[in-house]
Each structure stands twice: as structure tokens, then as C-alpha cells.
Amino acid sequence: MPINLKTAVVETREQRLGTIIGWDGKASDLSHESAYARGGCASKCGPKARRICELRGPFTQGSICSEQMVECQAGNVRDAVLIQHSPIGCGAGQVIYNSIFRNGLAMRGLPVQNLHLISTNLREKDMVFGGIAKLEQTIRDAWERHHPKAIFIGTSCATGIIGDDVESVATALEAELGIPVIPLHCEGFKSKHWSTGFDATQHGILRQIVRKNPEKKQEDLVNVINLWGSDVFSPILGELGLRVNYVVDMATVDELAQMSEAAATVGFCYTLSSYLAAGLEQEFGVPEVKAPMPYGFAGTDAWLREIARVTNREGKAEDYIRNEHARVKPKLAELREKLKGKKGYVATGSAYAHGLIGVLRELGVEVDGSLVFHHDPVYDSQDPREDSLAHLIDQYGEVDNFTVGNRQQYQFFALLQRVKPDFIIIRHNGLAPLAARLGIPAIPLGDEHHAVGYQGMLNLGESILDVLAHKKYHQDLAAHTKLPYKKWWLDQKDPFLFARSV
Amino acid sequence: MGKKTKQIAIYGKGGIGKSTTTSNISAALVEAGYKVMQFGCDPKADSTNTLRGGEYIPSVLDLLRENSRVDAHDAIFQGFRGVYCVEAGGPQPGVGCAGRGIITAVQLLKQQDIFEELDLDYVIFDVLGDVVCGGFAVPVREGIAEHVFTISSADFMAIYAANNLFRGIQTYSNKGGALLGGVIANSINTDFHREIIDDFVEKTQTQVVEYVPRSLTVTQAELQGKTTIEAAPHSEQAGIYRRLAKRIAGHTESKVPSPLDAKELRAWSAGWADQLIEIERRSERLVANA
Numbered sequence: 001m002p003i004n005l006k007t008a009v010v011e012t013r014e015q016r017l018g019t020i021i022g023w024d025g026k027a028s029d030l031s032h033e034s035a036y037a038r039g040g041c042a043s044k045c046g047p048k049a050r051r052i053c054e055l056r057g058p059f060t061q062g063s064i065c066s067e068q069m070v071e072c073q074a075g076n077v078r079d080a081v082l083i084q085h086s087p088i089g090c091g092a093g094q095v096i097y098n099s100i101f102r103n104g105l106a107m108r109g110l111p112v113q114n115l116h117l118i119s120t121n122l123r124e125k126d127m128v129f130g131g132i133a134k135l136e137q138t139i140r141d142a143w144e145r146h147h148p149k150a151i152f153i154g155t156s157c158a159t160g161i162i163g164d165d166v167e168s169v170a171t172a173l174e175a176e177l178g179i180p181v182i183p184l185h186c187e188g189f190k191s192k193h194w195s196t197g198f199d200a201t202q203h204g205i206l207r208q209i210v211r212k213n214p215e216k217k218q219e220d221l222v223n224v225i226n227l228w229g230s231d232v233f234s235p236i237l238g239e240l241g242l243r244v245n246y247v248v249d250m251a252t253v254d255e256l257a258q259m260s261e262a263a264a265t266v267g268f269c270y271t272l273s274s275y276l277a278a279g280l281e282q283e284f285g286v287p288e289v290k291a292p293m294p295y296g297f298a299g300t301d302a303w304l305r306e307i308a309r310v311t312n313r314e315g316k317a318e319d320y321i322r323n324e325h326a327r328v329k330p331k332l333a334e335l336r337e338k339l340k341g342k343k344g345y346v347a348t349g350s351a352y353a354h355g356l357i358g359v360l361r362e363l364g365v366e367v368d369g370s371l372v373f374h375h376d377p378v379y380d381s382q383d384p385r386e387d388s389l390a391h392l393i394d395q396y397g398e399v400d401n402f403t404v405g406n407r408q409q410y411q412f413f414a415l416l417q418r419v420k421p422d423f424i425i426i427r428h429n430g431l432a433p434l435a436a437r438l439g440i441p442a443i444p445l446g447d448e449h450h451a452v453g454y455q456g457m458l459n460l461g462e463s464i465l466d467v468l469a470h471k472k473y474h475q476d477l478a479a480h481t482k483l484p485y486k487k488w489w490l491d492q493k494d495p496f497l498f499a500r501s502v
Numbered sequence: 503m504g505k506k507t508k509q510i511a512i513y514g515k516g517g518i519g520k521s522t523t524t525s526n527i528s529a530a531l532v533e534a535g536y537k538v539m540q541f542g543c544d545p546k547a548d549s550t551n552t553l554r555g556g557e558y559i560p561s562v563l564d565l566l567r568e569n570s571r572v573d574a575h576d577a578i579f580q581g582f583r584g585v586y587c588v589e590a591g592g593p594q595p596g597v598g599c600a601g602r603g604i605i606t607a608v609q610l611l612k613q614q615d616i617f618e619e620l621d622l623d624y625v626i627f628d629v630l631g632d633v634v635c636g637g638f639a640v641p642v643r644e645g646i647a648e649h650v651f652t653i654s655s656a657d658f659m660a661i662y663a664a665n666n667l668f669r670g671i672q673t674y675s676n677k678g679g680a681l682l683g684g685v686i687a688n689s690i691n692t693d694f695h696r697e698i699i700d701d702f703v704e705k706t707q708t709q710v711v712e713y714v715p716r717s718l719t720v721t722q723a724e725l726q727g728k729t730t731i732e733a734a735p736h737s738e739q740a741g742i743y744r745r746l747a748k749r750i751a752g753h754t755e756s757k758v759p760s761p762l763d764a765k766e767l768r769a770w771s772a773g774w775a776d777q778l779i780e781i782e783r784r785s786e787r788l789v790a791n792a
Contacts, residue, residue, distance in 0.1 A: 165674070167643065167645070
């Protein structure tokens, strides 16, 4: 059984999938070492063994933790409240997440509002005497202030260590208030990669919000697991006569509850959608669309065809695919002409990068290097049709310098020196400033749907042209700034030197 | 598959005979044909020794220390008549966090669905009774053990510890966690011991599940690295452990405990102390008159 909803605590990604955060080599080698290529492990190691030899460095410069992923998922459910059961420092991200949330709502045409996040502000005496009374009070305060449809409780390292019994408070208050009160176990120390925080949120939603035994089935509804991106899925799926149920961010509690009524679940990135989609299929019989992700022609074609097959709409899909190919190809040819000889570098989340590299290759942009923040040797469904890395290699060929690293700036310098790209694509903070000081502009894909589908190829092509127009500015930056590293480190060719010398 | 595993927690202060008693209960239950797992929740990781010929087994946390991913099966060992033995393990004294260790170990087995996979009839958690933090309370929380038993002798310090445990159990009992099944009275060799324990359980509205006398047979068995059930199956002591196991197996109704508060406990023990002194005096007088 891949997903165990019987226990309140989600199994970490490394435990479930064998996730790694340090690796360097050819993309094809990583693909070969991953579970899909090796097939079922016939020896005694069983279904859970997906071991890839991992580079483990002794030094980490900056990262993210699972709790923050809970903030930016559970915290972004519009009519719910997220309580951070933590010292106040864990709430430092509220400011930036609020701006992202408000922007996202505006992009989607939804009423703009602030996040509803409350910290229990645990202090010394709460560590000594327990934080449960404070949590109970905070749940009541959240109810008084916002009358939410659900209350999420994100745990913290502090409460995990003292063993605060969050479950029993949640159970009691759920009965009293008559709304789901959902503990999400996201202690930062539990997992080496922050994506476990996505899984923690989705685990809680599967356990306590998704409607069990739904009375009706909505045959034209498709769950789309995403973040804050603009509404590109409604027009695409609308062509097949399907409606979109965007989850988890910016959804309402009822939209989360109705996931069990949908005809299928899709995503734009298997890193994000793996757990929830597999859980919906396993527990509620809602099929997960198992196909390459919707990037580039081959991926988008296969993705649409699989949605159409699962929802019995094959004819409509073929018409749409034909029309879109005809519409996009001439424009793509123009872009390819303009982008000839350019080289790009993708530094994003794992599965998402597999998709973006494909789009760059469709645009005729050379990609011989990429940094992904972690690697899952297999996704929760374990279905090889979801093997996004193999799809990239099969369709678009090798990526010679494929690196797995959890966003370490000190390594990024050598990574960029290896391939000297004309631009980079990012979604997370911390990498663009370093690239800028090397004269390399960055495309920040704040809208994660920007490169999705047929139109996405054109969108990304236009963004590259835009950013290349800033080349001179970046060259000036490079000429007048220096990096904060010693010459010795800048001279090193191997970004994993520290890891290899341990 | 499909049957409900009965989960039991046994708490007692250090050195009271907790692991000895628990291992004999486990041995008696496997002997009676049940599938049993004993889960030691003590950083010393020696709860199950006498079920395995005195041998230490690698604990869940030993495995975690060496591997980034743990297959819970690697922490499960079989002992006397197939009993499953697991030790949570933990840090060396004075470092790290033993409580977090218990949380981590219990979660790991639950997440990997071990109890159901092994189709167990009983899981018995043997827990260090000095419940100093939330971690040590994990086995009595909602969704784990349904019944908790405490082990106590008639020694006042042991009774204080049992009363303290009742307080902890009370916190969780009221929130859907384990309920108190009763007290296993250990090292009870005189009527006087029995009276003290009986009075305590009466005052705290619980019951004695079994009176277990101190016995040399137990010591001899332990020195051989065995339970009494295994080493001296026909002894009187083995019979007592079998009776205890049967009571625990048949036990269904547990209650929220009613611990004494500090003042009541002081008054209660002072009352017994007066009686003790009185008895001492009488015996001295007897000696003097003789």
C-alpha cells in the first residue's frame, strides 16, 4: 500500500520514495539509477527500496523546510485558517506568503484577501509545561475571529520534540466546533526535503476534508493540483467539455471536499501532485491521469489524450490537438529563429524542471545543464507513465550536467561556470542574485503555469526574448560587483567538492 | 487480517520489575497461542532480552542512526515461541531526546502498517514509567494502546510513581486515549504489602489485576536470560504469570483513573506510616518481653 492514511503523521518523502538532495552527473544516468528504469526490485528489498547513491555535503548555506510548504498550501485555502503551533520565528514567512497569495488571487480574478495564519507564539515556559493549552485557546480565537470552514494546525520542530499531543486537542475541538480541525505534521527536522510539507498538507486534507462516500459524481470535473498560477487549465480542459477544480492553493474547503466527486486528477508537476493524486485514486477511486506532464508537443499531446481517455472524450481531444499544432507551429518557428544559438539553464523544483527543459528544447534553446532541488526516484503511483525524467531524455535527449542540490548558492557558481548559459529560469529565491552578478539574467516563473501546454512554449519563448533584452544591464552588474566567495572556492571546478572529500 | 489488534501499555517506575513482568505476560500469551509483539519503550533497549535468551537486539533508533531510510521489518526479531520483539531504543543517557525517540520509533512502525501486516493479537508496550515528557506518553495516546496497566510494589516510592502515572494517564484518558486497566502488584509477599496496595487502589478507584510475589525462580530464570514461563514452566510463579496474562487478555473494561492529589497522598502515606510504626513498636515490645 503506497499511502497510509490511518496514521496522522505523513511518511516522509525519502522514506516513501527514496528522495535524494545531492547528485551530479548525466540526466540519463540518474534516470537509469531511478526505480522506473530498474523496474520492480525482485530481491528482498521490496517495493520501498529506491536507493540512489547520494552526495552528502557537510555544509548547507540556505534552504526551506516542510513547515513553509504547509504555510503556502494549507495556509492558502481561502476560507480556512492555518495555526502555526510554533515559536514566532516559524511565522517569519507570513509576509512573503501573503504577497504571493494576494497576487495569486488577483491573477485568478478572486477577491483579494490576506492570509489567515496565526502563530501560537510558543515560548520558554510552553516548552517546559507543554503548549496544548495555548493551542486550544488559539483554535478558539481562530474560530471567533474568522469562523473558518476548517482549521489546519501546522506543527513545528519545537512541538515535535516535546511531544505535544496535537491530535487530541484537534479531535476535541473538531467535535465541539463542527468543522474539520486538521493536524499537519511538518516538523522541519523530519525530512531532508521541503516537499514532504506538500505531502503533510495533502495527507491531512485526504484524511479529514475530502468527502467520503460522495453521493454524486461530477463527471465533467477535473481536479487540477497547482499553486497560485493563472487560469490556463480552464480554457484547455474547456475544449474537452471539462471543468477545473483547482486545489490546494486558493481553493475553498468545499472545493477540497468535492475532490472525491471528480472524474480525474491532473497536475502540472509531479513533485507537487504525486501524493494527493495517488491518495485520491487509492482512497476515493478518482483516477490520476498518468501521462507525461503537459510541456512541449509530445508531453501535452500525451497528457491531453490520457485525460480524454479517462473521461471518455477522445474525439474532442484530437480536434483540439490538431488545431493547436497548426496554430502554434508557425509562431514557434519564428521564435526558434530568434533564439538560435542561445543557451538556457533551468534551476527549479524537480519534476517541473523536467518539463521546462523540454519546452526550451522545443524552442531550439540549448540546455546542457540544470539544477533540480531534489529527485524522487519514483512517484507515489509508481506508474512508469509518470516518469518525467525518462520522458525528457526519450523526447529531447541528454542533459550532460544534471545536478540535484537543495538550492545552495555556493555550488551554483561552479554549476553556471560549467555551462555558461545566456539566461536561467528560476522559481525560488536566492539564485538569481548570484547569476545576475555573473551577468546572467533570470526568468522568475512566478506564475507556474506560464510554460504549460502549447501556448506555454510561446509564452516561455517571449519571456526569454524579454530577459535577453536585459543582457547589457546584467553585464554592467557583473562588471561592478563581486561574489562573496574566496578565490580558492571560485577556482574549484567541482561544486560537490566538500561532499566528495568527506 | 481484519481482526482488531489489542494494544496494551504497561508502565512502571524504573527497577520495579516492569520488563520482567511484561516479558512473562508476552511469553504466557504466545504460549496460549496468540500472536504477540512486545515493544520496549526504554532507551536502554533491554525490555525483550529474556524473550531472546538474554540477547540484545538492534533497536529501531539504532537503525535510524545508521540509515536515512528504515525498513521497520529490520527492527523486528522473533523470540520465545515466535513472539515478536521490538526495541525503540534511544540516545545515551544525558544526550539527545529519549522522548522524541519513542515518538519516532512508534510512528515508524505505524506508518509501515506493521501491526496489521503481522496480523497480531496483542501489542504490549513496555514503557519506562518516569513520564518526563510528551514522548513517553505516546503509547497511551489516542489510536495506540487502549488499556494501560501500571506496575507497583507496596513500597511508598513505587506507589507515588504509580499515582503520578495515573495523573498522566488521566490527561490522555479524558481525550480519547488509553484507560486504566488496573495495577499489577509486584513483589507482594506479606499480607501487609497486600493491604497497602489494596487500600491504594480503593482510594484511587481502580483494581489490582494480580498479586505477583517476589520469587527466586524469577531471578534464576533471568540469570539464564529467560522468562520464568520458559525457564520454569511448571513453577508456581509461572502459574501466577499465566493467570495474570489471562486476566489481561480477558480484560475489557478500563476506566479514567482517579489519582490522589499531593495533599491526599501525603495524608494517606502518613496514615500508613503511623500503622507501620505501631507494628514495629509492638514487635519490639514482644522482643523485650521475651
